[in-house]
Amino acid sequence: MTKSKETSEPAGGEQRRLQMVDIARLAGVSVSTVSRALNGSELVNAETRQRVAELARSLNYSINFGARNLRLQENKTVAVVVPYDARSRQHISDPFFLSIVGAIADALTDRGYDMLLSRVDAERLDQAAHWVDSGKAIGVILIGQWRQHDQLNDMAARKLPLVVWGGEMPQQLYASVGGDNVLGGTLATRHLLQLGRRRIAFFGDAKLPEVWLRRQGYAQALREAGVEVDAALELAAPFEPGVATEIVRQFCQVRRDFDAVFCCSDVLALLATQALRAVGRSVPADVAVVGYDDMPLAAYCDPPLTTVHQPVAEAGVALVEALLAQLAGERPALRTMPVYLMRRASAPDAAA
Amino acid sequence: MTKSKETSEPAGGEQRRLQMVDIARLAGVSVSTVSRALNGSELVNAETRQRVAELARSLNYSINFGARNLRLQENKTVAVVVPYDARSRQHISDPFFLSIVGAIADALTDRGYDMLLSRVDAERLDQAAHWVDSGKAIGVILIGQWRQHDQLNDMAARKLPLVVWGGEMPQQLYASVGGDNVLGGTLATRHLLQLGRRRIAFFGDAKLPEVWLRRQGYAQALREAGVEVDAALELAAPFEPGVATEIVRQFCQVRRDFDAVFCCSDVLALLATQALRAVGRSVPADVAVVGYDDMPLAAYCDPPLTTVHQPVAEAGVALVEALLAQLAGERPALRTMPVYLMRRASAPDAAA
DNA sequence: CTGAAAGCGCTAACAC
């Protein structure tokens, strides 16, 4: 392995970066004084402090955080990790996950933390631990638990500061924040039932904890209404549009004995709408569609999507808070956030 | 200002992190030997190297990058900065920008770099320099130049390693990578003309360089076809859906004398479609719509969007390469990438 | 109030 050096040296006519020793010399004081002044220490003479601070500012000095962190044994960087499907080499492009990342970025920034963003193979979520092991980050926020409940439990057992966005699972050791998936499933399904629909399909891969919970809510609502749960109306469609498109299309071609569908993501709902129209069925007249997430674009689709709204901004804050709580010594906790149904035209109140 | 300590100390029963000195002791060698062994130095006995490496792995040791970087004066972190509109407190949620960020993440990971993701007020893009000044990152990739061409030039003049995604501007000192916006505008407009449309509206804020270039392409295509450019058909709609919705709606209510619209983003195209339908005009029969970006969801809208495709994955690579080139001492360069028209149903080939 | 000195975890001369 030849060691490349391309990184180390900046351009040619580059002047060395300003350090404390430089501004110390210019101010005629010692580095310790500069350090104290810049950190607003009460120990240093107000006048000196002022002078040093101004000098530093005018020289556009800014501290070397690497050195500072090393000395202080401190680190204000959090790794945010988005899993991707290595088999289909398909990246997570689901708008919902992306907006969660944005919300986390905000929450982190507000609290003075930096965010290291990376991807990880959805089969090897445990690799996310590397960020903490290497000291690059103090903790990990993982977007989605996928099928790796056990890996996550192992990580938590190793005391890795970790929070995952996802559903609550039995015997869960790791901290998580998620929407109330059972409630979401119930709200969506009840709404469709109220519209008079009785043959309600379910699109989503129940091997994923969140989807599994949503299906519980779905089944529960059906039973409440005395409607039989028909496994033939369940389609294990994944979240990745590339893979899901064909699966959804086939299902819609083969089965025409449903009058509504509850989709476990808005993207899936879009796919379903398109597939239904392609086989000559209209939305919402023939088939009412309810999505999940209330992604930013949901209101601008045609028809605008009725969907289960997830509290993205609050989720970002909650994830960050949960991580900081662990860092402060608290035990990992599970948190479930309220969701509500956002009513739009794809499953309109005025029944067809 | 009371200094909070919440960050520094992990949980209670936490054991100190493993260091080189620990594995040195256990292996019965000095730290230098461990360092060399772990870096695969030829200087150390193959057997020793093996032994040390295994010990380290079995103990789950991983190096402290902070210390390593400090010593090596090296850093493999790049800051990726997404501007946001501070006035409307609206975050960039445009799917296109988000997918560019994803592409950059991939390109950086492939090359062994880490990505620090953050936001910055779109009026103060110069604040992005802070990442480099503080040593947290070796360079900055900025998503969009917005209205701050001058700030960007200043940053480049200061020799800040910087690349921005955006359009080529006159007297530009900073490196940029962007789609061929003039071509995009031309392709979109020509296509609409070929459909027999003559009254083609333009939606987009021409104060933004990219939009300004697209409008040039638009105007050029119109002139080619001997169609007069009508300023009354231009709408300065911003990219933020929140702000744009009302503007687009009003325009569509007031003006009905156009039979096509070229929108400078897919989201804008969605908004336009919805607004047009709301006033009883059909898409594409009455008004053909062409978008821009070919966002992941563009194919799943109704109607599926005809749009100018931007090469996202290639853009990510190009942005990263451009930054690394500067770090290697090359002068900032401008790069324009090809775009093409993706034909779908919102402006169908079989003219209405 | 300020300076001198030690050391955070690691690497790279420089000895042996």
Next chain:
DNA sequence: GTGTTAGCGCTTTCAG
């Protein structure tokens, strides 16, 4: 081949 030593840029005792 391997150990010893110095030092990356910063903070913080400890003396004065």
